[in-house]
Amino acid sequence: MNASVHFSTKERLLTAAEDLFAQFGFAGTSLRQVTTRADVNIAAVNYHFGSKENLVNEVFRRRLDELSQKRLDALGKAQAQADPALEAVLAAFIEPALALTLDRQGGGSAFVRVLARAYAEKNERLRKFLSDNYGHVLREFAKAIGAHAPDLGKEELYWRLDFIAGALTYAMADFGLIKRPGNVSEKTHCQRSAQALIRFAAAGLRAP
Amino acid sequence: MNASVHFSTKERLLTAAEDLFAQFGFAGTSLRQVTTRADVNIAAVNYHFGSKENLVNEVFRRRLDELSQKRLDALGKAQAQADPALEAVLAAFIEPALALTLDRQGGGSAFVRVLARAYAEKNERLRKFLSDNYGHVLREFAKAIGAHAPDLGKEELYWRLDFIAGALTYAMADFGLIKRPGNVSEKTHCQRSAQALIRFAAAGLRAP
DNA sequence: GTCTATATAAGGATAGAC
DNA sequence: GTCTATCCTTATATAGAC
Numbered sequence: 547m548n549a550s551v552h553f554s555t556k557e558r559l560l561t562a563a564e565d566l567f568a569q570f571g572f573a574g575t576s577l578r579q580v581t582t583r584a585d586v587n588i589a590a591v592n593y594h595f596g597s598k599e600n601l602v603n604e605v606f607r608r609r610l611d612e613l614s615q616k617r618l619d620a621l622g623k624a625q626a627q628a629d630p631a632l633e634a635v636l637a638a639f640i641e642p643a644l645a646l647t648l649d650r651q652g653g654g655s656a657f658v659r660v661l662a663r664a665y666a667e668k669n670e671r672l673r674k675f676l677s678d679n680y681g682h683v684l685r686e687f688a689k690a691i692g693a694h695a696p697d698l699g700k701e702e703l704y705w706r707l708d709f710i711a712g713a714l715t716y717a718m719a720d721f722g723l724i725k726r727p728g729n730v731s732e733k734t735h736c737q738r739s740a741q742a743l744i745r746f747a748a749a750g751l752r753a754p
Numbered sequence: 755m756n757a758s759v760h761f762s763t764k765e766r767l768l769t770a771a772e773d774l775f776a777q778f779g780f781a782g783t784s785l786r787q788v789t790t791r792a793d794v795n796i797a798a799v800n801y802h803f804g805s806k807e808n809l810v811n812e813v814f815r816r817r818l819d820e821l822s823q824k825r826l827d828a829l830g831k832a833q834a835q836a837d838p839a840l841e842a843v844l845a846a847f848i849e850p851a852l853a854l855t856l857d858r859q860g861g862g863s864a865f866v867r868v869l870a871r872a873y874a875e876k877n878e879r880l881r882k883f884l885s886d887n888y889g890h891v892l893r894e895f896a897k898a899i900g901a902h903a904p905d906l907g908k909e910e911l912y913w914r915l916d917f918i919a920g921a922l923t924y925a926m927a928d929f930g931l932i933k934r935p936g937n938v939s940e941k942t943h944c945q946r947s948a949q950a951l952i953r954f955a956a957a958g959l960r961a962p
Numbered sequence: 963g964t965c966t967a968t969a970t971a972a973g974g975a976t977a978g979a980c
Numbered sequence: 981g982t983c984t985a986t987c988c989t990t991a992t993a994t995a996g997a998c
Contacts, residue, residue, distance in 0.1 A: 571779060571782075571874070573782030574782075577991080577992065590965095662873075666873070701935075706950070714920070715924065716873065716919060717913070719874070742914070746961060763982085784973060785973080796975095796983095796984095800974085800976070
């Protein structure tokens, strides 16, 4: 028995929903599309998740629990250094997120676009769910980055963090001009863009 | 007759659609919501725009024609200087966009969030419409900014432009941590965030 | 845990009178 | 140019059999 080929109905629903949310958005995706793609009955969504809203939340939970843990672990390791560089703190935030875009097998590559959708949503209930469950991660990083930019006022610091979050989201979701050249592997492309973002963000944070 | 209080059905539909698209997204907004808010009959959308898709396009056209012109005018003025600074080029791109967020009277403040929605959309038809009609503006700015960063490879330059576009989009749409303090006027807040973004972007572009 | 069948509401679009 | 009325499709959700 090869465990990797068995997926529960619940997992299949989450993966199908993630793919479709990335492409069509939350409102633009119907539960019928989701169940058709997952090859399960239409009633399965309600049985396993209770409602469409809860299905959306669980799509986030499946990825963000792991992503948050990886980010905090990386931050802990960076801060365990005698003299941690700003770049190391930024890398702890950025690299685990960009690594998701490489996760074709596990399906993380669709999730980064779902995350970008979430930013654009003004949906209060979704925002509350994300803030309640993952807000503490952002606050940890704000503190760590702020320690590297002691001359910035709190307001200026928060502005720059917003800019970095926007740049990361946008870069991850592949909205922009950059197309991967044919002679560069996806992994290399991703690592290069992570390094480019870290350089850019660090320079931006060090501006007076 | 006070002209400022008369709005055509078409204009009212565009404004209502813009507000609702900002809040609920394109798929999340029904034509019934739009016509109710505009206080016109449900059949008016089809009469004036033909379809929901075309209504979406016209919401963009109404603002982007003017925004693009303002950006190109500002770029022309910046480049007419003997020795234009990188900051002046960035300001030509950023300030007209952020000025929209102040445009409560004309309704531009909702549009910036509609723009952010558009970035998250993978809708090919919408992307084609925007690229066909406004892509030349982005290419002008890419050229102008690239002239200020001659040491960057083309790939690295494009990455950084992507990052700036992401930072601007999310800063404009007010998705982040920054809440305007009570003792700062909206106009001041907006100008400060524009200046913060210009500083951040310029420093990021100058990184080696 | 999965199915069929269905309740109930809302969606986009249009025909035709005024 | 605006209205009412309606067609047809699709949506979420659930009841109840297996």
